[in-house]
Amino acid sequence: MSEPTALAESAAPNSLIYRVPNLLDRIVWTDVFPKSQPVEVELGSGDGSFLARWAEANPCLNYLGVERLIGRLKKLDRKGRRLELKNLRLIRFEASYLLRFLLPKSSVSALHIYFPDPWPKRRHQDKRLVNTAFPQLAEAVLVPGGIVWLRTDSVDYFNQMLEVFAAETARFERVETPESMAAVTTDFERHFNGKGIPTQRAGYRSLRTI
Numbered sequence: 001m002s003e004p005t006a007l008a009e010s011a012a013p014n015s016l017i018y019r020v021p022n023l024l025d026r027i028v029w030t031d032v033f034p035k036s037q038p039v040e041v042e043l044g045s046g047d048g049s050f051l052a053r054w055a056e057a058n059p060c061l062n063y064l065g066v067e068r069l070i071g072r073l074k075k076l077d078r079k080g081r082r083l084e085l086k087n088l089r090l091i092r093f094e095a096s097y098l099l100r101f102l103l104p105k106s107s108v109s110a111l112h113i114y115f116p117d118p119w120p121k122r123r124h125q126d127k128r129l130v131n132t133a134f135p136q137l138a139e140a141v142l143v144p145g146g147i148v149w150l151r152t153d154s155v156d157y158f159n160q161m162l163e164v165f166a167a168e169t170a171r172f173e174r175v176e177t178p179e180s181m182a183a184v185t186t187d188f189e190r191h192f193n194g195k196g197i198p199t200q201r202a203g204y205r206s207l208r209t210i
């Protein structure tokens with residue numbers, strides 16, 4: 001095969017950062033990961049404190065971290081290379097565009113969304129990633145039975161998450177976050193928990209069977 005389309009965005013020759021070849025075609029997972037295995041995606045992965053540890057714990061799954069800030073992405077890139085993770089790749093991109101237009105349909109085993117920007121001002125709330133359009137977009141990229149995992153510190157945003165999924169009971173059922181996963185905390189989670197603010201958590205499994 002010719003040089004992989006996984007072009008390094010940083011100078012590091014073995015960078016885990018994948019650059020999408022264009023903005024029109026959906027990603028092809030075999031171009032991204034060296035091994036074909038189920039893929040999970042974290043939208044807004046930050047510095048990847050969850051993703052690096054979770055990918056290390058689950059070598060039989062592939063993990064894609066999506067983050068728009070290059071500094072955070074590079075930090076996760078360094079972490080992943082230090083841990084020699086073969087199943088982790090990163091994309092610098094706008095999460096909602098990627099979800100809507102670039103993730104391959106019916107191909108993602110889980111979407112992890114942890115401490116997404118809360119947009120607390122009422123006039124900004126339409127910018128929230130988990131909005132009324134989200135369940136349908138998530139369903140389209142998830143494999144049958146795929147799961148959306150959510151965490152936030154914001155009670156208001158959490159209530160919005162519960163509401164949008166409560167309106168989609170034909171598409172999703174609520175599931176509990178496994179202890180082993182909840183134990184792997186994120187950078188923002190530790191920050192909020194340290195200030196006495198608890199994590200609000202929910203999981204939603206797609207009811208689609210084909």
Ligand SMILES: C[S@@+](CC[C@H](N)C(=O)[O-])C[C@H]1O[C@@H](n2cnc3c(N)ncnc32)[C@H](O)[C@@H]1O
Pocket residue numbers: 043044045046047048049066067068069072093094095096113114115116117186187188189
């Ligand atoms: C509050 S931080 C949480 C980071 C990480 N999930 C954690 O819990 O530590 C939200 C992250 O999402 C990223 N982000 C926000 N909106 C985004 C978007 N539309 N596309 C991609 N990344 C986004 C931010 O740059 C930031 O790193």
